[in-house]
Amino acid sequence: MKIPKRLAPLVENGLVDEVVSQLMSGKEAQVYIVRCGDKIRCAKVYKEANQRSFRQASIYQEGRNMRNSRRARAVAKHSRFGRQEQEEAWQSAEVDALYQLARAGVRVPEPDTFVDGVLLMELIVDAEGYVAPRLSEVEFTVEQALTYHQELIQQIIKMLCAGLIHGDLSEFNILLAADGPVIIDLPQAVNAAGNNSARMMLDRDVTNMRNFFGQFAPELLKTEYGKEMWNLYEHGKLTLDSQLTGHFQAKRGRVDVKNIIKVIDAAKQEAMEKRHSKTGLNT
DSSP: OOOOGGGHHHHHTTSOSEEEEEEEEOSSEEEEEEEETTEEEEEEEEOOGGGOSSOOOHHHHTTOOOSSHHHHHHHHHTOHHHHHHHHHHHHHHHHHHHHHHHHTTOOOOOEEEEETTEEEEEOOBOTTSSBOOBGGGOOOOHHHHHHHHHHHHHHHHHHHHTTEEOSSOSTTSEEEETTEEEEOOOTTOEETTTOTTHHHHHHHHHHHHHHHHHTTOGGGGGOOHHHHHHHHHHTTOOOTTOOOOSOOOOOOOOOOHHHHHHHHHHHHHHHHHHHHHHHTOOO
């Protein structure tokens, strides 16, 4: 196929030998299947900020550290340089998260190279060697749903123990590889300890898993793994060996009204952007 403009420098520099085909075009990036020597990988080409429907909402960036104080000041002032730095930080956040989670044993694609807004990484395939499907494209038996749900709960625990929360986890960004689910799409990954909305995002990720697999195994719809998981984490008791029950009895206490309003506003903004994207109004 014709080499996309953003991939041309990687071809010229020998990082990519052939662009095989376009795999998908999503809200934040276009993904291509490429050949690098004797290996087949995927190349994720991040869209420019004004072309994405998934904005760099402050709710996701809270708690992230800039690499130096000059960059942090520029971002705070919303200068042109600051916007550029913020854009690069948004893109590199996924690379950093992939390396961090891979070290922690989380099932994510293995990153290879990140240059000029293009991420080269492992291509996830199924048992026949074809591109692995998303969970949303697969029908499950009750037994399969229970098994994969439990596997993903363990992956989320590993992520949280490593200090990260996906922040946008759903059946649309989990691939079903030959040896089980693989979590993808991590530029919005949240710092669990430094983000005031971390608990909400964790619970939302876990609830998405519960609701999806609950279509095939209705008994999952009564579980509360997210709240149970966060309670253990908050009290320093969550470990890789923690045995969760799926049940949680909340204690009555003060309600953080300001944070609830902040979360609601962010959810409204995200919903509005998704509607605009679907109707083609968002550029």
